[in-house]
Amino acid sequence: MTVKIDALGKACPTPVILAKQAIDGGVRDLTISVDNDMAVQNLSRLAQSQHMTAQAVPISGGFDVHITGEGGGETAPETVCCPAAEHTEDCTFFIGKDHIGEGDGELGRSLMKMFLYTLTQRAEPPRALLFMNSGVRLPAGEAQIVESLQALEKKGCEILVCGTCLNFYNLAGELKVGTVSNMYDIVERMDAAAKVVTV
Amino acid sequence: MDERYYLLTFESTSSAIGAEHGLLPLLPVRVMPTLRQISASCGISLRVEPQHYPALERALRLGVVAPGTYRLYLVERGEAREVI
Numbered sequence: 713m714t715v716k717i718d719a720l721g722k723a724c725p726t727p728v729i730l731a732k733q734a735i736d737g738g739v740r741d742l743t744i745s746v747d748n749d750m751a752v753q754n755l756s757r758l759a760q761s762q763h764m765t766a767q768a769v770p771i772s773g774g775f776d777v778h779i780t781g782e783g784g785g786e787t788a789p790e791t792v793c794c795p796a797a798e799h800t801e802d803c804t805f806f807i808g809k810d811h812i813g814e815g816d817g818e819l820g821r822s823l824m825k826m827f828l829y830t831l832t833q834r835a836e837p838p839r840a841l842l843f844m845n846s847g848v849r850l851p852a853g854e855a856q857i858v859e860s861l862q863a864l865e866k867k868g869c870e871i872l873v874c875g876t877c878l879n880f881y882n883l884a885g886e887l888k889v890g891t892v893s894n895m896y897d898i899v900e901r902m903d904a905a906a907k908v909v910t911v
Numbered sequence: 912m913d914e915r916y917y918l919l920t921f922e923s924t925s926s927a928i929g930a931e932h933g934l935l936p937l938l939p940v941r942v943m944p945t946l947r948q949i950s951a952s953c954g955i956s957l958r959v960e961p962q963h964y965p966a967l968e969r970a971l972r973l974g975v976v977a978p979g980t981y982r983l984y985l986v987e988r989g990e991a992r993e994v995i
Contacts, residue, residue: 773989818928822955825942856941 717744719751720774723835727751728758731779735762740783747774755779804840804905807847812911824850827911828860837869840901843890848877852886861889872898917959917967918984918991919976920945926980927955933975938966949984949991 715734719727727746734742735758746752752768755777759766764781811820812827828850831838841864843851850857851873865871871890878884878892902908919940921927927942934940934957941958949956959967970976971983984991 819924822924822928822931822942826944826955829941829943855939859941 714741714743714778715739717742720745720747721835722746725754728754731755731758731777735764735779735783740764740781742779744777744779745771745774746777751775752777802906803838804842804901804908805838806842806844806902806908806910807850808843808845808910810846810849810853824911825854825856825860828857828864832860832863832867837864837867839905840870840872841890842872842874842893842898842901844874844877844898846877846881848873848881848883848887851890852878852881852883852888858888865889870901872901874898914989915961915985915987917961917964917994918943918946918949918986919957919959920949920982920984921953921955922980924953924955926977927953927957930976930981931957934967934970937970937975938963946986946991 717727717730717734719730722730727744728751731742731744744755746755752766752775756766756768759779759781762779762781763784764779767778768775769778810824811817812823813820841861851861851871861871872893873887873890875884875892875894878887919930921930931940931942938959943956943958945954945956983994985994986992
């Protein structure tokens, strides 16, 4: 009987771990659904190391990887994790204004809304979002942006908002999401991050 | 992946921004990037949750968004299907 595992949306290396657990548990006919090429490659390497065969079939939103065979391998190969997932997870974003780029302000504000929405759609949230200067208008402002930030915070992303900037823009009582913070904490988070991207 | 929502795509960025301004007083809309699978001239789309579809339909019928400047899709499990 084929065992099915739904690993769609699961961050690397979870699909390989789930497959390995099933194989270790004696499963010799396995179908695992994944949503990226890297997971397919990792599962193929796992199958090879277990003396099994893997075949990937495209499905809506990803691939079904069928792993079959007698099994009997001892060690799992090294898993190469998806660069995109690692990248976002290790990343801290410094947001120093309420729009993206220079040029038309309205377009820039729409782009910022889309940027924050897109972050919420990723499997792994960034480590932290740091808001300063007019960027503090975002966690104190529009419903869509506040919802996106709340969703990110729920996933474990730390949201720090410069208190001096909130005072400057008379927004001290308006903050809807995040923690009022200061330059010391913000610099500390920058220091701790593998990568800081200024938006 | 189990998400289900309506998506308005536009031919131009100004149409998208104008539609957001027109619709926001009437129903909640969210600005999001146009899905990769949909070919539209503009990268900005508006997302509407299913419970607000009746309000969206009313607004579109009233011409709050200029006819001919948008397309309406239903997105289910990541697949977009155009709604006539």
